[in-house]
Amino acid sequence: MKLLVPVTRERRIALGVAFFVGFVALWFLLTWSGAVPRHFLASPWQTLQSGWDLFATQGFVYDVGMTIWRVVGGFVLAALIGVPLGIAMGAYKPIEAFFEPFVSFARYLPASAFIPLLILWVGIGEAQKLTVIFIGCFFQLTLMVTMIVSGTRRDLVEAAYTLGCSDRGVVRRVLLPGAAPEIAEALRQVLGLGWTYIIVAELIGASSGIGHMITDSQALMATDHIIAGIVVIGLVGLTSDLLFKKANQRLFAWSFLR
Amino acid sequence: MSRLSIRHVGKTFPGLRRHAAPTEALRPVNLDIADNDFITVLGPSGCGKSTLLRLVAGLEEPSTGEILLDDAPISGPGADRGVVFQSYTLFPWLTVRQNICFGLREKGMAMAEQRDVADRFIARMGLGGFEDHYPKQLSGGMQQRVAIARALANDPKILLLDEPFGALDNQTRLLMQELLLGIWEAARTTVLFVTHDIDEAIFMANRVVVFSGRPGRIKCEVATDLPHPRHYTIKTSPEFMALKARLTEEIRVEALAAQR
Ligand SMILES: Nc1ncnc2c1ncn2[C@@H]1O[C@H](COP(=O)(O)OP(=O)(O)OP(=O)(O)O)[C@@H](O)[C@H]1O
Numbered sequence: 331m332k333l334l335v336p337v338t339r340e341r342r343i344a345l346g347v348a349f350f351v352g353f354v355a356l357w358f359l360l361t362w363s364g365a366v367p368r369h370f371l372a373s374p375w376q377t378l379q380s381g382w383d384l385f386a387t388q389g390f391v392y393d394v395g396m397t398i399w400r401v402v403g404g405f406v407l408a409a410l411i412g413v414p415l416g417i418a419m420g421a422y423k424p425i426e427a428f429f430e431p432f433v434s435f436a437r438y439l440p441a442s443a444f445i446p447l448l449i450l451w452v453g454i455g456e457a458q459k460l461t462v463i464f465i466g467c468f469f470q471l472t473l474m475v476t477m478i479v480s481g482t483r484r485d486l487v488e489a490a491y492t493l494g495c496s497d498r499g500v501v502r503r504v505l506l507p508g509a510a511p512e513i514a515e516a517l518r519q520v521l522g523l524g525w526t527y528i529i530v531a532e533l534i535g536a537s538s539g540i541g542h543m544i545t546d547s548q549a550l551m552a553t554d555h556i557i558a559g560i561v562v563i564g565l566v567g568l569t570s571d572l573l574f575k576k577a578n579q580r581l582f583a584w585s586f587l588r
Numbered sequence: 589m590s591r592l593s594i595r596h597v598g599k600t601f602p603g604l605r606r607h608a609a610p611t612e613a614l615r616p617v618n619l620d621i622a623d624n625d626f627i628t629v630l631g632p633s634g635c636g637k638s639t640l641l642r643l644v645a646g647l648e649e650p651s652t653g654e655i656l657l658d659d660a661p662i663s664g665p666g667a668d669r670g671v672v673f674q675s676y677t678l679f680p681w682l683t684v685r686q687n688i689c690f691g692l693r694e695k696g697m698a699m700a701e702q703r704d705v706a707d708r709f710i711a712r713m714g715l716g717g718f719e720d721h722y723p724k725q726l727s728g729g730m731q732q733r734v735a736i737a738r739a740l741a742n743d744p745k746i747l748l749l750d751e752p753f754g755a756l757d758n759q760t761r762l763l764m765q766e767l768l769l770g771i772w773e774a775a776r777t778t779v780l781f782v783t784h785d786i787d788e789a790i791f792m793a794n795r796v797v798v799f800s801g802r803p804g805r806i807k808c809e810v811a812t813d814l815p816h817p818r819h820y821t822i823k824t825s826p827e828f829m830a831l832k833a834r835l836t837e838e839i840r841v842e843a844l845a846a847q848r
């Protein structure tokens with residue numbers, strides 16, 4: 331192993347898969363040996379069967395679809411407002427001075443704490459779920475984008491001015507393209523954050539979604555269903571993360587040069 | 589008539605914290621640069637060379653005095669003064685060609701015309717075959733060649749260079765000096781070039797401006813009447829040696845004074 335030296339594609343995939351194999355093997359051993367009782371932790375095989383059962387007979391696809399749509403909906407709303415606001419805050423310091431203290435304050439308010447309030451205000455419908463995701467993502471994202479844009483290399487900005495750029499030209503041709511890869515990376519991370527909030531939002535007052543299925547299963551002590559649900563969340567999250575990463579690598583090839 | 593006129597320009601930076609003492613980076617200096625001049629500014633580290641260049645570029649405001657370009661006072665940076673910085677400042681998201689075209693695009697020049705200009709500079713700077721490379725794929729010397737091309741493509745009234753070859757190895761540095769001098773001999777663009785390398789200062793200049801140690805002010809000006817075109821072998825000629833001996837002495841006094 332050499333410091334910071336990248337591995338080949340094949341090796342990277344092999345190593346990544348190896349951990350999953352080891353993890354499932356350990357899980358299998360724990361349940362098979364009887365070290366952990368069945369009704370606390372279902373075996374991998376049992377989980378796979380329940381997962382199949384969920385999709386085949388209980389219309390779980392609908393729940394997964396609902397959850398994805400809520401996460402993506404709230405996330406897109408947050409990005410539509412948070413990214414431009416963050417760029418404006420990063421580029422123009424008076425705008426930052428105006429919004430930053432409040433956004434920093436709001437960032438520390440846990441989105442899940444708003445759930446009871448939101449149920450009172452907007453009911454238990456879709457608006458409540460979207461709002462929870464929005465609150466969870468928006469403040470974080472705005473601050474991240476602000477920091478990224480503030481961190482634009484000053485020497486590049488100065489170079490642009492000496493090449494005849496106006497203020498608007500600098501924003502359009504230096505700040506935006508320079509910050510774009512990092513903003514895309516921030517979006518990827520914030521989308522992951524959205525996934526952690528949606529399940530909480532669905533645990534309380536929902537009639538569909540992965541979180542709703544998990545609460546229902548708890549009442550029935552169906553740990554196999556709960557674990558299958560958790561695994562599905564992980565898989566969907568992993569997939570969206572990979573897609574995001576691939577898109578970033580394609581769009582911003584220059585920033586991956588070493 | 590002088591193209592650039594630096595009149596009584598001084599710069600004092602305020603202290604970082606409220607009670608910190610301000611830094612006097614530049615004692616008021618006067619300097620006139622004529623059309624087609626190649627002026628090098630020579631001085632020890634920290635004497636305010638970069639500060640002077642940044643003032644001319646319009647990236648800093650002078651504390652005293654004023655700077656005139658073609659008799660008009662400058663306010664802020666502009667495309668009429670091309671700058672090459674000591675650090676690498678190519679836009680990493682643009683290819684070599686796009687970097688060279690950056691200022692042209694800002695002017696709204698037609699695409700075909702931009703391409704022509706870029707091709708000309710790519711050829712002149714020996715960048716052929718690297719048009720579509722990104723800056724991170726280039727060596728330091730190449731990056732600085734692109735930076736010079738990017739500044740020259742804008743056809744500025746004066747080219748300002750701040751130790752552009754400072755980070756390069758000696759061999760590359762010498763080749764870059766010849767390249768830049770060759771360009772100047774062909775086009776006679778007015779140049780203000782900052783360096784702390786005595787050979788470099790003499791080899792390219794028609795006038796060397798020597799700065800004293802901090803706070804900077806002009807100590808003396810030395811004309812270098814060596815014939816053009818200059819070949820690198822000129823560096824071993826008696827005239828060059830005499831100039832070098834004289835400037836070495838001037839700089840040494842300053843360096844000694846700075847140590848005390
Ligand atoms: N933005 C700034 N704020 C405060 N002090 C500054 C600033 N820029 C430069 N200085 C000070 O002004 C003095 C001159 O700096 P300058 O960068 O012009 O020196 P220089 O001659 O270019 O040195 P070098 O050869 O090392 O590049 C230094 O003492 C430096 O600390």
Ligand SMILES: [Mg+2]
Binds near residue numbers: 637638
């Ligand atoms: Mg300097």
